[in-house]
Amino acid sequence: MRRTSVFILLGFLGLIYGAGSAHGTDAQLEVDTTGGDAIKMLYIGFPLSISCNMTNVESTALQLQWFKNDIKLESDDRIKIFQENSSIYIAEPSRDDVGEYKCQTAGGIPDDPLHKIILVIFLEIRKMDKSKVVTEGGDLIIECPVEGHPPPGIQWYKDSELIADAINGTQLTLQPNDKEMPNGLLKVTGVQLEHRGNYTCAIISKTQKYERSMFVRVKGVYAALWPFLGILVEMIVLGIIIFIFEKRRAKAEFDESDTDQGNDQKADNNRGQRRK
Numbered sequence: 578m579r580r581t582s583v584f585i586l587l588g589f590l591g592l593i594y595g596a597g598s599a600h601g602t603d604a605q606l607e608v609d610t611t612g613g614d615a616i617k618m619l620y621i622g623f624p625l626s627i628s629c630n631m632t633n634v635e636s637t638a639l640q641l642q643w644f645k646n647d648i649k650l651e652s653d654d655r656i657k658i659f660q661e662n663s664s665i666y667i668a669e670p671s672r673d674d675v676g677e678y679k680c681q682t683a684g685g686i687p688d689d690p691l692h693k694i695i696l697v698i699f700l701e702i703r704k705m706d707k708s709k710v711v712t713e714g715g716d717l718i719i720e721c722p723v724e725g726h727p728p729p730g731i732q733w734y735k736d737s738e739l740i741a742d743a744i745n746g747t748q749l750t751l752q753p754n755d756k757e758m759p760n761g762l763l764k765v766t767g768v769q770l771e772h773r774g775n776y777t778c779a780i781i782s783k784t785q786k787y788e789r790s791m792f793v794r795v796k797g798v799y800a801a802l803w804p805f806l807g808i809l810v811e812m813i814v815l816g817i818i819i820f821i822f823e824k825r826r827a828k829a830e831f832d833e834s835d836t837d838q839g840n841d842q843k844a845d846n847n848r849g850q851r852r853k
């Protein structure tokens with residue numbers, strides 16, 4: 578109990594001291610460079626707002642300058658710089674707005690300006706087809722549906738095993754996908770039945786890890802022949818039917834000619850009878 582109250586008292590004193598220092602001289606200024614704010618995601622179609630968040634800096638006392646990739650930013654019709662809350666605002670950001678942003682104190686302390694760096698990154702992950710069928714001996718090609726600036730790390734797995742361990746290196750190639758993301762395209766040549774399985778690309782960005790998976794089935798060469806075998810069987814059956822039909826017709830014609838003959842005979846008989 579006593580210990581807790583001592584801590585509370587110390588904390589209270591600390592608060593007073595902290596508040597005092599915030600109103601103190603420039604030399605006591607501190608920059609809060611901690612926290613997840615150092616990386617900011619850019620989403621196309623959504624406004625981008627970047628706060629400098631130097632917690633101890635009185636915004637009215639100090640002016641901030643903004644830089645992007647070390648080039649000074651000015652307010653214009655695309656980028657709004659707000660001094661009152663130390664932030665910048667881009668209403669309709671594009672892929673080109675990614676980069677390293679820096680806010681820096683201007684005036685007040687010319688010798689040693691305080692600064693904070695905020696990395697703005699872009700990451701777009703699309704859906705991947707749930708499954709795919711490839712023919713034995715053919716090529717398997719899977720694209721990891723991602724675009725990022727800077728490019729994210731991409732790692733491939735088959736049934737939770739690293740792809741390099743799961744597939745013979747002579748059959749495996751990794752190359753950039755159509756958004757030019759390194760390792761974004763997986764290619765397996767000469768697919769075998771054992772290549773059936775769950776393929777996953779893991780996307781590793783600065784902040785998080787995402788996954789996309791696809792189940793691949795391998796159709797055996799004989800399975801690929803089934804349709805042809807089907808057609809063949811169909812043709813044989815048709816042939817037999819036609820054969821039987823033709824045979825029956827021939828027989829029917831033969832029988833018919835028999836009766837004709839009979840009639841002729843009857844006619845002959847009639848004639849004969851008439852002759853008699």
Ligand SMILES: *[C@@H]1O[C@H](CO)[C@@H](O)[C@H](O)[C@H]1NC(C)=O
Binds near residue numbers: 611613632
């Ligand atoms: C400033 O950063 C701190 C620590 O990351 C966070 O708790 C706080 O909400 C931030 N303030 C603003 C105005 O963004």
Ligand SMILES: *[C@@H]1O[C@H](CO)[C@@H](O)[C@H](O)[C@H]1NC(C)=O
Binds near residue numbers: 626628661
């Ligand atoms: C900063 O202030 C401007 C103008 O008052 C406001 O539009 C904007 O939303 C504010 N930004 C932040 C991050 O608070």
Ligand SMILES: *[C@@H]1O[C@H](CO)[C@@H](O)[C@H](O)[C@H]1NC(C)=O
Binds near residue numbers: 745747
């Ligand atoms: C990989 O494939 C090559 C060529 O088909 C073969 O010579 C080699 O033994 C295979 N390696 C493994 C580990 O299966």
Ligand SMILES: *[C@@H]1O[C@H](CO)[C@@H](O)[C@H](O)[C@H]1NC(C)=O
Binds near residue numbers: 775788792
């Ligand atoms: C494939 O693997 C991923 C990641 O390990 C998992 O989330 C998913 O459920 C698996 N899909 C199938 C069909 O097994």
